[in-house]
Amino acid sequence: MKKKLIFVAFFAFFAGFFGFINSTAVFAGGLTNYTYTYNEWGIPVPSPDAYRVSSFILGDSFGIGHFDRPQDLQVFGNLLYVVDTYNNRIVTLQINDDGTHELAEVITSVTMPDGQQSTFDRPYGIFVSDWDLTRGERWIADTFNQRILHTDENWNVITIIDRSKLELSLLPDQLDFLPRKIASDFSGRLFVQASHVNRGLMEFDLTGYFVGYMGAPDVSISPVDQFWRMIATREQRERMALFVPVEYNNVRIDDEGFLFVTTSSADVDPIRRLNAMGSDVMIRNGLDDPIGDLWIGSAAGISGASTFIDAAALPNNTFVAFDSNRGRMFAYDSQGQLLYVWGGVGNREGNFILPTALVNMDFTLFALDSTAAAITRFDLTEYGQFINSALEMYQRGLYEESVFYWQEVLRMNGNFGLAYIGMARAYLRQGYYRNAMEMFRIQNDASGFGRAFSFYRRVWMEDYFWIFAAVIGVLMIVPPVVRQTLKIRKEIRNS
Amino acid sequence: MSPTNVEKRIKLPASLRNFDVDHYLKSLKFSLYTMRRPLDGFWDLIHEGRGSLAAAHTLVAIMIIVEILRLVLTNFQFININMETFSAWLIMGQILLPMLLWSLANWSLTTLFEGKGKISHIYMGTAYALTPMIIINAVLIPISHIITFEEGALYWVFTGLAVIWFVLLLLCAMKEIHDYTFGKAIITSLASILAIGIMIFIFIMFFAVVSGGIAYFYSIGQELAFRFLG
Numbered sequence: 020m021k022k023k024l025i026f027v028a029f030f031a032f033f034a035g036f037f038g039f040i041n042s043t044a045v046f047a048g049g050l051t052n053y054t055y056t057y058n059e060w061g062i063p064v065p066s067p068d069a070y071r072v073s074s075f076i077l078g079d080s081f082g083i084g085h086f087d088r089p090q091d092l093q094v095f096g097n098l099l100y101v102v103d104t105y106n107n108r109i110v111t112l113q114i115n116d117d118g119t120h121e122l123a124e125v126i127t128s129v130t131m132p133d134g135q136q137s138t139f140d141r142p143y144g145i146f147v148s149d150w151d152l153t154r155g156e157r158w159i160a161d162t163f164n165q166r167i168l169h170t171d172e173n174w175n176v177i178t179i180i181d182r183s184k185l186e187l188s189l190l191p192d193q194l195d196f197l198p199r200k201i202a203s204d205f206s207g208r209l210f211v212q213a214s215h216v217n218r219g220l221m222e223f224d225l226t227g228y229f230v231g232y233m234g235a236p237d238v239s240i241s242p243v244d245q246f247w248r249m250i251a252t253r254e255q256r257e258r259m260a261l262f263v264p265v266e267y268n269n270v271r272i273d274d275e276g277f278l279f280v281t282t283s284s285a286d287v288d289p290i291r292r293l294n295a296m297g298s299d300v301m302i303r304n305g306l307d308d309p310i311g312d313l314w315i316g317s318a319a320g321i322s323g324a325s326t327f328i329d330a331a332a333l334p335n336n337t338f339v340a341f342d343s344n345r346g347r348m349f350a351y352d353s354q355g356q357l358l359y360v361w362g363g364v365g366n367r368e369g370n371f372i373l374p375t376a377l378v379n380m381d382f383t384l385f386a387l388d389s390t391a392a393a394i395t396r397f398d399l400t401e402y403g404q405f406i407n408s409a410l411e412m413y414q415r416g417l418y419e420e421s422v423f424y425w426q427e428v429l430r431m432n433g434n435f436g437l438a439y440i441g442m443a444r445a446y447l448r449q450g451y452y453r454n455a456m457e458m459f460r461i462q463n464d465a466s467g468f469g470r471a472f473s474f475y476r477r478v479w480m481e482d483y484f485w486i487f488a489a490v491i492g493v494l495m496i497v498p499p500v501v502r503q504t505l506k507i508r509k510e511i512r513n514s
Numbered sequence: 515m516s517p518t519n520v521e522k523r524i525k526l527p528a529s530l531r532n533f534d535v536d537h538y539l540k541s542l543k544f545s546l547y548t549m550r551r552p553l554d555g556f557w558d559l560i561h562e563g564r565g566s567l568a569a570a571h572t573l574v575a576i577m578i579i580v581e582i583l584r585l586v587l588t589n590f591q592f593i594n595i596n597m598e599t600f601s602a603w604l605i606m607g608q609i610l611l612p613m614l615l616w617s618l619a620n621w622s623l624t625t626l627f628e629g630k631g632k633i634s635h636i637y638m639g640t641a642y643a644l645t646p647m648i649i650i651n652a653v654l655i656p657i658s659h660i661i662t663f664e665e666g667a668l669y670w671v672f673t674g675l676a677v678i679w680f681v682l683l684l685l686c687a688m689k690e691i692h693d694y695t696f697g698k699a700i701i702t703s704l705a706s707i708l709a710i711g712i713m714i715f716i717f718i719m720f721f722a723v724v725s726g727g728i729a730y731f732y733s734i735g736q737e738l739a740f741r742f743l744g
Binding site: 060465469470476 | 662664666
């Protein structure tokens, strides 16, 4: 999938061209987020905004001082938990239905089972359970205290996961246990992403004991590397980079209990969706795999592929991956087809300096910028809502009903490829084969076109079969008749 | 004034002056024979003078045209290219360059290994070997519009068949032109492909060295200009 790495000059021209288009749009229609998507040829094309910034949240606005390098966000109901890492506290914000927000509480310590208060040392992550079994309970990755605190909803510690529960993990003694991100499933199993652990996620049971590693990404050695290793001497081989599995950098759990994991390594899929067994069940039916940018430019000190740092699983099975390299957010549908991309690196509203975390409250997104110490709230635009409505109909197989929404989407953006496919499916079902063929053609969908065309061909054959029958009949009847006539005439003349 | 003087005054190139239309058409039609009876056909093509360079050029030209039409007119279910980046000149180069390199490389090799063929013979044989590819590809263009993606196996089988037929013809041509055994024809053909690789490598290296050299002297010139003139 490492294709289309078309570099430098052309991209620079293109990016400049885009900037121009968008900067004119700023004056025309207010704030934009430089939204784009990739068309059926894998070429970036502009798109209307699907998400726009609706507020920019700084810690200072609540009178509690600025956040200091916050590392994680978590959503529970209408509460937004901010892990304010270097202030050693967890700040809870309440998001109101009218779009405003207020401070709910600031937690600097938890109550231990023996009744004493215990403070944090640079916590990196939190998970608040919304499952029936553990609703409201929290797990805090108290990273530099080398422990995970499992608390009830009143911040009373139930269990502490520390080194004493890691016997089975074979973690070397000289290596610190630094848990960073946490997710828990409906049965209370805990999945932890920890620093220096490259065997996948650490899995703990509800009582806090280590059970095993799960979901390690497969390591693949390219044939070229294999060749070089084969001919290298022992000394050279020792100095080569080791082919060890890569570390994950985040873990999120979706409503169905699947884990979204991301990694910064360019050698494996940057985002995977794991089932309970730890195998990748991400659906990759899109025109391109969910790998972020297809065109990779090199400018302003930024180069290389997209490096996902977090992902938000939206209620309709779409997901948004957060690229820490270029500060962009990539929205994919349930089939892994790219919908739209927006964001960027910078000091503008809607841009980021060091992207860190992304969570969703229903369809509203909250993105955390560690360096700017701020949370940016994104809300759906009309365009994004139309896409979601269409996708909902489409995923339920209601193709005819989805046509209205796809038409609305196309009215706003003729570059939105999925809309053509959606309409083609509807036409196919309604019997408009010709139109379906045309729509599939626009999207280079050969198998869809083939299906529509086979129906079209059958109808055509049924309609015009009499012509074939007539031609064949004429060919079979006329020559013998002519021959016979000539023969008779000859005989008459001769007699 | 004798007739020879008149001819001299018009100054037509010898190849055009002696152009034999009848032979040209016959040699063009002979491509259909080499396609069916390659061993016999390629021997006659070279050693009995049944072929002509003009016909070979024509076949290559038709091949280029058919290839362009194939890429442009085939139903998108089977061949889908972005017309925004399509270049007919590129397709032309993709056919002509390998043909010329092949002729050159093959001649360079076989001439060392008792090959009887001249460079023009090799070119002619290769061009005649293209015949089945031209015919099959041309027929497949309309067929691609009446079959569906699911029936694509039919299309790809014939495309593959065309290539296999071409390769077999090419080997037969090499065998007959150089008066080799089949084994020797295969070995020299493989070696020719290697030789093409070496030729391209040297070509690229030469360009890199020359452009590096030019850049070096250009920068020296600039340095001098900045120091003494600026």
